[in-house]
Every structure is written in structure tokens, then in C-alpha cells.
Amino acid sequence: MRLVGRTVLTIALATGLRLVREGFVVRALAWPGLLAAGAMVGTALIVGLMGSPVDEVASLAMRAEDAALVQERVAAASLELRVDPDPERAVAEGRASRAAWREADPGGAGERWVVAAPSAGPTTFRIEAILRDQAQAAWRIEVPPETARSAVVAGQSGRMGLIISVLFALYGVVMGAGLAWRDRAEGVVEAALTLPVPPWTQAAGRLVGLGVVLGLGQLATLQLMHGIMAMDRPLAIAGNGLVATVVACALGLSAVASPGAADRGFAAPLSRALGFVTALMGLGAGLPAVGAWLPVASLGALAVGSSPLGAPIPVTLLGLALVGLAVRRWGQHQGGLGR
């Protein structure tokens, strides 16, 4: 038992050291963080230098008689009022960004307000709020002051964390399959079979080493995202993401170490494992009620907002079971050399 434990740890350490000495692994680990953080900081820089489109002083064209009804509220909403006999034309000719006027309601006897705008953004929404109050409509709008952190940003940052977790899970497949492929091609698997330890220890050691390297890289990247944007549900994303990455490593390793795998090349098993992982994530997104309880699929379920209480336990246990199956499969088929 002691020998088995020592073998697993030694292989894990050697695998970890081998991985971080590979240029493509280091680049792969740094890539998501640099890309995502660079994109976010670049966006902040551009918004900081050019000003937020939300902060623009929007102009509203109205006829004189309509403007007289709402001019105080329009001024209070920091909108620039432009009196124009033909407000709709003022927008078409670029003399104002938005226009509002009254016209006869085609479905009733009274009048209604019409707002012409390029988009239904926050500024148009503020104008609609003023006009709804003026018209004493059946429902009115209250625009709350912008909080330091909007719910939209919280959702977006969470999505960014999920994309990173998905990317690391795909890394797991490629690196798991790559480790097994290389070791078999270089004759390392044959040499390891001569050792007085069970063959499954080879898979367990590789998975521990790979899991630690990828897991640390994933945690650091998520922490970076969390540092910049304070992600929504960081623990759920990190937990489900780590399980997905470790399971993906096991699936990749297992795909290349299947019976007769030596005859099947690298591309087909790799594509199969990548396709399986993608399909699991799709299952989670398409059927979140089921996917939330399964490893890998739980990432897809999280993406559509499903994270039931208690799901982390079955996700982790099933993930460990899948890793166990992959290790057993390696042992049974001797890293793909056996039948």
C-alpha cells in the first residue's frame, strides 16, 4: 500500500513538473487569464477614455405644445429638450437623437404618446417613464439610481467565469489524451508495466499531477476574473469547474487508453472525448433539471442559472466515480496496450 501511494505521488510530481516545462502547457494556462483580463481592462480603458454611452447627453425633439407639458421632468432627467415643429423629421435628419409626440390612438378614442429612438436603451426608457407619468398610464416606470454594481455586470462576470471553466475542461481532455498518447508512443507505458505496482497507479498518478496543474491554473484564472469583476456565484463556478476539469482529464486519458487504442490514432479518440464533453455540457444547458446533478453537465446547467442546493455532493461523487472508472480502465487495458 505504501509502495502504491509512493508510486502515485512520484508519478503525480513527475507529471506536474513535465507539464509546466512544456511551452504549450504554460501558454495554455496563461492564455485564458491574459485574454479575458486584457479584454476587460481594454474595455475599461476605452470606456474611461471615450466616456460611457450611457453618460451621453441625449437630445429629445418635441413640438412646443408637447414640450410645455414635460419640460421640467425632461430637464430633471438630464435630457436636452429641442423644440421642433416636426420632431420625427428632426431625428431622421440627425438634429436630435430621440423624438416624442402625441397622436390619435388608432385603437381608441383618446391620444397616445409616440417615442422615436434608435434603440430601447436606458435613455429611451427614461423618456418613456416621463411620458407614462404624463399620460397617467395603467403602469408607470420608476428608474432606480445606478448601483455600484449592476445585476447585468454580475451576470456577465459569472458567464465569463463559466467560459473559462469550459475552456479548462476542454484543456483537460486534450492534455489527458496527450499524456497517455505520448507515454505510449515513447514506450513509457511498457516500461512502467514492468514495475512491481498495479498498472492503475500509472493512471492515478498522471491524473493527480494533471489535475493539480490544471486546477491551480483554473483557480488562479477564476480568482483573477473575480478580482477584476467580482463574479456572481464564484464558489459554484469554481467547484463545478474543478470537478468538470478533473473528469475531462479522466475522459481524455481514458479515450486514448481504451482497448486497441494503439491502432486508432490520436485524432479520433480525442474528437470523441471532446464531443462527449461538449455534449454533456449541452445536456446541462438543455435539461438543467438533470444536468445540474451530473459532473461536466453541471457547468451547462449553471450557464442557464440552475444550481440546486445539494447538487455539489452528487456532482463531486459522480465525478470521483468517473475518475475511478478511468483509472480502472487504464489498469485493465494496460494504458491501451492490452486488448
Added chain:
Amino acid sequence: MSTLSTALPRPRRVLAVARRERARSAAGRRGLSLLLFSLALLLPAGALPLGRGPELPAVRGEPPAALAGQVRLDERATVELRAGPPLTVVARSLPSELREALLAVEPQPAVELRLAPRVPLLPGRALLVALLAISMLTGPLAETLPGEREGRTLEILLASSLSRLELVLGKWLTWTLSASGVALLAGLAGMLTGTLPVGPWLLAMPVALGFTVALGLWLVRGAADLVGGAAVPMRVLPVVALVSVGLSMGLAQLHPAVAALVPLGGALALAGGVLPGLLPGALALLSSGLAAGLLLILTARAVDAQGVAPVPEGPGVLGTVLSGALLFALAVLGPGLFEVAGAPLSRPAVSLSAGGLLLGLSAAVALARRGALPELGAPRALLPGLLAGLLLALLPSLWPVFGLPRLAMVAAPAGEGLGAALLFGLGSGLWLRGALQPRLGAVGAAAVHLVVLLPLDPLRGLLIVGALALLQRRFGLGPALLAHLGLALAG
């Protein structure tokens, strides 16, 4: 040799390479396995109805009885309803589904919005099929040039009378036709089930996949083996596809013809049905087609120039350390930049711990790549480290230190500072003393310390970085790390 690659490719030879590539990939069960899995993934994506049906808009608060069955209650919703009359909608914007639901409260809207016509932002099903087909190309691309290189058959091919361009074109043709065939099959299945109408995607999808294969071949031109060849496209292709299609869809709001000029993005947007008109469609096909041709020529030249393209070396110790510094700067400066941009987003204490973690990890990678740990120092040498740490810990209270970490810690909410400080002390200590000083020497490490971590206080910072560098040089890594921890805790 170079004249061979610049000469026009001979179709027969290109087809011969393509036939060989197909035979290689279809050998044994591997070809069937790949085809079946591609179809298993793409056919449902093209032919089955997607989504979970229309979802009710989420609100919180007190929806009136008239909205029963039209909205769902969710405490995290961004829209709050307050009972009236009149009913008050508290929100910063209104989803169109909720606006429709509110017709139950106000059948004749008191305010009508007339919005300018915009290019549709939601792409169609064909884009999903094309993106999935792109994701399936990782394995096959690894088998092309890297597979030949690993199997030592590339040398034989290069020694033959084939030109480099014919070799690259043959491989490109095989995988473009295979990927396009499977994707079009999924699209045709979608046409049969009614999920996909006949449209420009029939042309755009093969062009987008042709560009992707050309880009993939260029990316793997220097990969030494299958594993390296699989890692690069997997990392780059999804990002390029998503960024280019996002860019194209953003530019489509300016003018569809501008959007069409984005290579790959234009073709994917056309496949997704967000580029209306004949001119944008033609431009999208042309831009991706020309860019694919250019990439194929560049790949052929890369193979041509040096026979077997050189294997790019991984980042050196210095590169690893510098990327760590960049990540640290992003983590610490990022939230500050959002503040400047007028959208404060984050908590600085977290960013400091992220910075510390990233510095520590980049140091660990650098040390593992070098394979040697700096001398830790004798146990009795820990005493000077402890003393130096205490002295440095006292220093800021006598003589305040300013710098990025200090700024971040000052802004940290109470209770979150200690863990972040410990992580930062350990991470920055390992990075500076463990990875950087053995490589750059005491003076170089001190200069980097000053520039990266204490740029706002160079004079006082000089004393600190000098003391820490000397401590490492005289007593080893252990005492220096203790001093770093002391300094971080004092901050």
C-alpha cells in the same frame, strides 16, 4: 526550393495528397469513429428543435393578478413590480417579453416605442452548426502536419517532387471537404425538419470552415507532435471564431458591408443570417476566401523556408516571470480602471489575493521549468529574516509606503485584508526572491520589484527592495520570504 512553393499548384498532385490524407485518417476504425461522432454531435444541433420553449419573464415584488401565469417570481430578477394603482415597474430597462406581458395590464399602450430598424442580433441555427464543426477540427488538424512530423513522414514528403503549397493545399482540401460535408449534412437534415430555411449559409458554411482549416494549418505549422498540434488550435480556434463573429455582428450595426470584411466573422455572420443583402454576402465570402488563401501560402512558406519548421520554444524563465507580472498588474489595476471608467465593479482585496496567487504560481512554474530551487538558508538564518520582517513591518507606520499593493490593501474591506496580505507576501516573495533574483541578480530583482510593485513610491521603495534583495543574497530564500510576509502584513 522556394520556386516550388510559389509555382501554381498542380491539381493532380493536390488531389493525390488529399487522397493520401483521407486514407491516413480513415485507416482502421478511426475514420468511421470520427465521422460517426461528428454526425452524432452535429445532426441533433442542426435538426432538433432547440431551447426549452418560451420562458416567462422574471420579476420580483408584487405582480398583479392580471399578470398571473405571464411572469415568474425570482428574487434575483432585475425588474421589480410594486402593486398600484398604477402598477409601478422599477427597472433600468425592460425586456421585450415583459413589455408584451404588460399588455394584460394596459391593452392599449399609452406610450408606443418606434425604434430604428436594426440588423438582427440573434444568429440562426447554421451558426451553431458551423461553430460545432469548427470545434470538431482540433483532432484532425493535429494529425496533419504535426502527425506527419511525429511519424517522420513529413521529411519523405518534403523530399518528393511535391511543392510545399501542393502538400498544404491537399491537406486543407481533405479537411475542408470533410468538415463541410458533415456540417452541410446536418444543415440539410435541419432543412428536412424545418429548423433551417434555404439560405446563404449553404455557401457561407464551407467558406468559414475552409478558412478555419487554413488557420488551423498555419497554427500547427511548427508543432512538433500530435499533442502540441492539438493544444494550439483548441486554444486559439474557438476564440478566433467567437471574437470574429462578435466583431462582425457589432460592425453590422454600422453597415453590413463593413461587417462582411472581417475574415471568418463575416462568413459566420452570413451563415447565421445576420448579413442581409447580396453585396455583404459576396464580400463575406471573398474576405474569408482570400484570407484563407493567404494563410495557406504562409503555411507553405513556413514549411518551405526551413524544411521542417522549427519547433517554437516555450516561454523562458524570464517570459514566465514577466507574464506573471502582467497578470498581477491586470489583477490590481483592473478594478481601478473600471473605477476610472465610471463603472466600479469589484473588491480590491480580492484583486490583491489574485495578484499574490498569480505571482506565486508564475514563480512556481518558473522554478519547475528551471529545475532548481534557490538555497533556503540555514534554520538559524531565519532569525535575521524575522528581524528584518519586523523592522520592515514597523517601517510603514513610521514612514508610509505607497504602491499598487498598498493602494489595494487600503481600499480593502475590513476582515478581508489579512488573508490577501499573506497570499500577496508569499506570492510576491516567491516571485521576486525565488524566481527572479537567481536569474537577474540582486540589482535586477530590486529594480523589477520597484517598477512592478512599488511604482508610486520609488524613494522609500528603494530602501525596502534593497534590504530584501540583500537579505536573500546574504541569508537565502527562507529569511527573505519571512521578511516579505512581515512587510505584506504590515501594509
